[in-house]
Amino acid sequence: MKRKQRTEILIEGSHELAKSLANEIEQNYSVSVLQEPEHGLVMLKVRETSRKSLFYLGEVLVTECKVKVEGKIGIGIVKGDHSDLAYHLAVIDAAFLGDLPETKPWAGILEIEKYYIEQKRKAKNEEILRTKVSFETMDV
Amino acid sequence: MGYVAVKGGTQAIEESIKRLKYERLHKEQVLETGQIEGGMRGLIDQVMSESSLYDEKLAALAIKQAEGNPEEAVFLLRAYRSTLPRKYCSKIIETGEMKVERRISASFKDIPGGQILGATTDYTHRLLDFNLMKETEQTVKEWLSSYASGNIPFDELQQDLDLVLPKVLDYLRKEGLIPPLENNDAEPDDVTRESLEFPSSRSQRLQILTRGETGAVTSLAYAVIRGYGALHPTVGELRVGSLPINIEHPNEARSGEDEYYIGEIKATEAEMLMPFMTEKDKGRKELEFEIGYGLCFGQNETKAIAMGILDNCLEHPDSSFPSHNEEFVLLHIDSVESTGFISHLKMPHYVTFQSKLDSVRKTKAANAEEREEVQAYE
Numbered sequence: 391m392k393r394k395q396r397t398e399i400l401i402e403g404s405h406e407l408a409k410s411l412a413n414e415i416e417q418n419y420s421v422s423v424l425q426e427p428e429h430g431l432v433m434l435k436v437r438e439t440s441r442k443s444l445f446y447l448g449e450v451l452v453t454e455c456k457v458k459v460e461g462k463i464g465i466g467i468v469k470g471d472h473s474d475l476a477y478h479l480a481v482i483d484a485a486f487l488g489d490l491p492e493t494k495p496w497a498g499i500l501e502i503e504k505y506y507i508e509q510k511r512k513a514k515n516e517e518i519l520r521t522k523v524s525f526e527t528m529d530v
Numbered sequence: 531m532g533y534v535a536v537k538g539g540t541q542a543i544e545e546s547i548k549r550l551k552y553e554r555l556h557k558e559q560v561l562e563t564g565q566i567e568g569g570m571r572g573l574i575d576q577v578m579s580e581s582s583l584y585d586e587k588l589a590a591l592a593i594k595q596a597e598g599n600p601e602e603a604v605f606l607l608r609a610y611r612s613t614l615p616r617k618y619c620s621k622i623i624e625t626g627e628m629k630v631e632r633r634i635s636a637s638f639k640d641i642p643g644g645q646i647l648g649a650t651t652d653y654t655h656r657l658l659d660f661n662l663m664k665e666t667e668q669t670v671k672e673w674l675s676s677y678a679s680g681n682i683p684f685d686e687l688q689q690d691l692d693l694v695l696p697k698v699l700d701y702l703r704k705e706g707l708i709p710p711l712e713n714n715d716a717e718p719d720d721v722t723r724e725s726l727e728f729p730s731s732r733s734q735r736l737q738i739l740t741r742g743e744t745g746a747v748t749s750l751a752y753a754v755i756r757g758y759g760a761l762h763p764t765v766g767e768l769r770v771g772s773l774p775i776n777i778e779h780p781n782e783a784r785s786g787e788d789e790y791y792i793g794e795i796k797a798t799e800a801e802m803l804m805p806f807m808t809e810k811d812k813g814r815k816e817l818e819f820e821i822g823y824g825l826c827f828g829q830n831e832t833k834a835i836a837m838g839i840l841d842n843c844l845e846h847p848d849s850s851f852p853s854h855n856e857e858f859v860l861l862h863i864d865s866v867e868s869t870g871f872i873s874h875l876k877m878p879h880y881v882t883f884q885s886k887l888d889s890v891r892k893t894k895a896a897n898a899e900e901r902e903e904v905q906a907y908e
Contacts, residue, residue, distance in 0.1 A: 447825060
């Protein structure tokens with residue numbers, strides 16, 4: 391599973407999952423924190439659809455953490471003020487980069503979490519779609 | 531005349547700051563930031579948009595500290611923003627990837643994906659709901675439970691549950707009603723890093739418009755429609771929803787799926803259609819469309835539409851109208867700049883005012899002398 395999909399599942403899913411996966415690594419390896427979770431900004435680059443050019447929409451607050459596990463540097467970065475999650479994401483990132491054996495069964499666990507996220511999204515979309523307009527032509 | 535430093539007022543200032551705190555607290559109500567975040571969505575979105583910093587929690591804190599005054603809350607957030615390092619710039623966000631929560635078109639009845647009203651005050655009666663004064667946690671829970679169970683039968687077979695919808699503009703481009711365009715990936719300018727100079731670039735204009743003060747942007751766009759401009763806009767598409775944010779690894783040069791997903795933000799996008807007549811060969815005239823573009827943080831529909839109108843105005847400079855003048859529009863819509871300047875008039879101007887007073891006294895004395903001389907001569 392690629393990093394983009396993995397980080398989306400860990401951020402949009404239950405944060406307990408990220409915690410439990412990171413704890414597994416902590417129990418078996420030494421984790422050194424290179425950068426404690428700290429706040430920063432990410433500038434958002436957007437494409438406008440009139441001329442299809444780019445502009446900056448503004449900045450979003452993020453929490454970022456960097457750790458080293460088995461010689462690999464993992465980065466955890468998430469929108470908002472989430473120190474614990476940023477740390478857990480960094481540990482998981484380092485574990486995947488180091489191709490640690492603990493990560494092998496994680497793909498299945500992440501797929502299950504992805505299923506729950508999709509179910510929640512479908513339920514939300516179902517609620518939103520109740521506001522979809524059904525036009526009726528009037529007889530004049 | 532230069533400025534003269536003065537001393538004094540330290541104790542009065544300290545007591546004034548205490549008095550400000552007293553005004554916030556004297557009704558002995560502790561307003562939790564979670565309550566502001568949960569119940570003041572419109573104000574949170576406005577403050578995030580004008581401060582150009584997306585974070586609901588920080589916006590709630592700023593609103594609490596500012597006692598609900600948006601201009602003060604925006605000032606606080608802009609100041610806080612300046613203390614934080616900018617760690618990354620996002621990958622290009624394509625608004626076609628928006629997970630839509632609301633989407634309408636005032637130009638076309640039948641749009642791919644349909645008209646989705648979402649959450650809007652547009653169809654409410656605007657009558658004060660006095661029941662809200664008696665609202666309790668229990669009544670809220672009961673309402674949420676009944677809402678979740680749903681009161682309209684939903685036929686999943688007839689509805690596609692995907693809410694990443696095709697854009698109306700893409701449909702018009704396919705139809706040949708709007709000329710097709712290639713992506714322009716030129717790096718945008720950043721007004722937070724380099725001061726604005728005129729003529730401005732399109733990226734500077736859009737950045738200033740999106741962080742503009744909601745009321746100012748709306749007022750200028752309203753003036754355009756009332757005749758202080760040369761546009762006749764229609765909402766081609768208005769959408770509210772979530773945009774995913776991804777960043778590249780700082781050192782790895784890999785692309786695609788190796789990036790980090792960091793979360794999503796809510797935004798409002800307005801694509802305004804502006805009809806205009808063009809002259810073709812042999813004097814033949816043809817009606818075409820241009821697009822004014824608006825995008826801002828949160829659900830901020832009036833501002834996004836107004837931004838779209840002003841965007842198109844500034845693409846067509848016209849000395850007949852101030853709304854088509856980029857200096858007039860861009861230098862006056864920023865909340866911190868305009869409120870800051872107006873507000874500074876409260877600061878001591880003793881020396882400058884005294885010099886003006888001296889001039890008035892001298893002029894009056896000279897005039898009086900002149901009158902006396904004339905009277906003596908007569």
